[in-house]
Ligand SMILES: Nc1ncnc2c1ncn2[C@@H]1O[C@H](COP(=O)(O)OP(=O)(O)OP(=O)(O)O)[C@@H](O)[C@H]1O
């Protein structure tokens with residue numbers, strides 16, 4: 005709650021809105037106890053007094069009624085009607101939305117077609133029709149305004165509910181014996197409440213405006229009762245001669261609607277989880293590079309050479325050292341495996357290469373990434389963008405993060421090709437089909453017309469790989485590309501990548517947690533733990549003689565096919581959080597060989613030219 | 628004793644059919660299948676995505692109404708799809724531990740739901756039960772007042788297991804229970820599950836796409852393809868001496884240290900189309916042993932060797 009308020013007030017405009025609105029609400033609340041003239045008493049002799057005349061701070065209207073008094077009472081009424089209409093619309097609309105979203109299927113279909121029909125009418129026409137049917141009057145105006153806003157809430161809330169209803173905790177609640185009503189009230193409602201509040205805060209302003217509109221037309225509040233709309237309506241005839249009678253309620257309407265909308269936008273932004281975790285700024289196109297200390301010199305290793313890379317996340321006062329002095333390189337035709345558990349920094353290392361780490365909160369604080377000797381961290385955005393896809397391409401674990409849901413996969417492939425090479429459409433299309441064939445998608449000529457959701461997960465992943473291959477990159481960085489796939493598809497994709505590196509000299513960095521995959525595809529492997537490389541060497545050596553205790557125990561955790569039923573080795577405890585790492589070895593709390601020396605200070609990578617390990621008591625002496 | 632007996636269970640999802648129109652065709656997600664699971668046994672279920680594993684599991688716990696067939700738990704038939712009636716006998720542990728816990732509820736509220744709704748226990752009895760269960764799954768009681776997002780994947784999955792245990796079921800369906808977890812934590816959870824099975828004499832159905840994990844935890848393994856059981860047999864034999872060509876393909880595709888990389892399948896093999904299912908054996912389009920007969924006659928599950936069954940006209944030698 006306090007973070008919410010802090011974020012809200014970081015936004016200046018929202019703060020202004022909040023202050024103005026609070027002042028207006030306060031005035032409306034205390035109106036009955038203020039020493040005001042009776043708003044409805046006419047005094048024709050005093051008509052059209054100017055503002056600041058004695059006894060009438062804001063002057064009088066065409067019947068000599070005190071404008072200040074009418075304004076405050078009118079504001080009170082307009083706010084009350086607007087807020088009640090918003091509550092009614094929100095309650096009924098959200099109710100409809102939740103029911104439609106939760107039950108789905110035919111119920112959903114019927115309800116939402118009805119809502120669509122309501123929405124097909126122009127807004128104000130519908131309100132007018134309702135008032136016409138019910139007769140003029142403030143109550144009926146309220147009903148009309150609430151009614152025309154119900155579809156808005158129904159649609160919004162249904163959308164959120166559909167997403168939630170498919171979540172597993174709803175199934176779990178049913179298995180715990182809860183009925184539908186209870187699930188809706190205790191499982192769904194608390195989760196959609198914030199959406200309802202946001203929808204309300206962004207619409208209540210409009211509802212006040214709409215009620216005012218109906219009153220302006222004489223269909224809302226009836227004389228002599230004042231609300232802001234009727235005040236404007238009555239002042240219409242004197243607009244030229246006595247403008248203050250229109251200006252006074254006009255300014256009030258403006259202030260109310262503006263302050264509510266500013267505040268509403270602020271509330272929406274402050275509740276947005278993306279903004280909560282970062283600052284209220286847009287993510288940058290390239291990761292922020294703020295290198296303290298010297299940039300390492302080029303050392304001619306590999307086509308892609310990551311040197312002493314340090315990437316951190318700065319979240320509030322905390323600094324997460326996600327990548328800590330990591331050095332890796334790959335040569336053309338080589339496959340390098342990077343193994344580690346979640347949070348070990350594998351993905352952030354990969355994303356840092358092309359400046360794809362979200363900034364803020366991510367910052368690259370040290371090291372270099374060299375592609376053919378050029379330091380990518382110092383490169384301009386344009387030069388990086390030219391290299392993204394063209395020289396270095398990515399394959400992500402979740403193919404949906406690379407594919408746009410609303411475009412056909414063929415068009416997306418064609419776009420990827422044409423982004424780097426100006427080729428005619430027909431040629432690009434032929435190339436797209438060829439690529440889909442290369443990743444073994446059956447019947448590519450018709451498949452290019454599919455939308456991503458029309459493909460299975462495995463097929464989408466293969467399209468993601470085709471996208472990565474579209475411009476014949478020299479380096480592919482694959483972040484767990486096959487983890488979610490079936491073994492049969494995985495085997496096909498691995499052998500495809502293997503062919504590519506042998507035929508075209510593609511360099512591959514393959515991030516995974518599967519030793520079997522590493523063993524089959526990779527020449528060398530690096531093991532990461534808590535943001536650092538703890539062991540690196542040729543795959544065969546590491547698999548047969550792991551030197552780091554973590555590597556050894558991690559391998560023991562992974563069951564291998566053909567071992568039969570058995571107890572698995574586990575590593576007790578959890579990987580550490582990288583925000584405050586203890587001095588020395590990060591694995592020490594889980595390590596059975598740990599001694600006091602392990603927790604004293606930095607432990608360097610040591611060993612031979614090819615096999616290195618970061619451990620004081622390695623499992624194997626590397627000479 | 629037989630814990631679970633399934634007869635001719637199938638599910639066809641209607642497709643097409645708009646607001647008023649009746650659905651015409653259907654996707655046969657699970658074709659009529661029959662199998663039994665003994666008390667205390669772990670039956671592993673493997674197969675490619677879309678082969679019907681989760682549909683089968685959801686029918687077994689009553690979240691989905693079967694199109695045909697019967698489910699018997701400890702000889703009592705369960706034929707109405709009512710999760711509350713199923714809940715006391717059979718529970719479910721979900722793949723994504725975090726999304727299976729309501730983000731707006733404390734762990735205590737989550738744990739209490741089954742005790743309150745299924746057994747009507749009062750506050751004190753509930754707390755007692757929760758203490759016992761938490762002790763069994765190695766969770767600390769101070770977690771009870773926290774919210775799900777405060778837990779790591781492994782802890783959240785343990786909470787999910789604790790919730791399933793709270794219903795005191797006879798059978799637990801584990802739908803990819805460790806695939807969202809880290810390798811080092813995965814083993815912790817699998818070992819915990821093995822211990823609980825002993826402690827409470829539970830029966831497990833263990834669904835996973837990781838063959839090595841399934842093999843390590845199961846007594847018997849059932850291989851599904853395109854909604855049908857194609858092979859079933861003892862865990863130590865199914866992948867070592869597969870009888871069905873599809874099981875062999877799976878076993879050959881798994882990445883294994885020390886085996887050279889090769890795609891065990893031809894490039895252009897066709898997957899069957901669920902909207903237009905093939906006649907005969909669904910695997911025929913990918914099968915190196917397929918003959919004329921495979922294209923016309925659907926193979927039935929029949930015993931091969933001592934304990935194995937496979938649905939194939941030309942099974943592999945044991
Ligand atoms: N946007 C972010 N804000 C704050 N911290 C982050 C962010 N992204 C990643 N981190 C932190 O960086 C560290 C490394 O994360 P990374 O995603 O690289 O791990 P990983 O090894 O790829 O894990 P996984 O196997 O789950 O993908 C973690 O501690 C993580 O919490």
Ligand code: SF4
Pocket residue numbers: 552553554589590591592593595596597598599602607618619620621622
């Ligand atoms: S340095 Fe010490 S604590 Fe770390 S892995 Fe080696 S033996 Fe274990």
Ligand code: SF4
Pocket residue numbers: 871872873908909910911912914915916917918921926938939940941942
């Ligand atoms: S029945 Fe025929 S096509 Fe099917 S798996 Fe057996 S041999 Fe292959």
Ligand SMILES: [Mg+2]
Pocket residue numbers: 346350351483
């Ligand atoms: Mg990752």
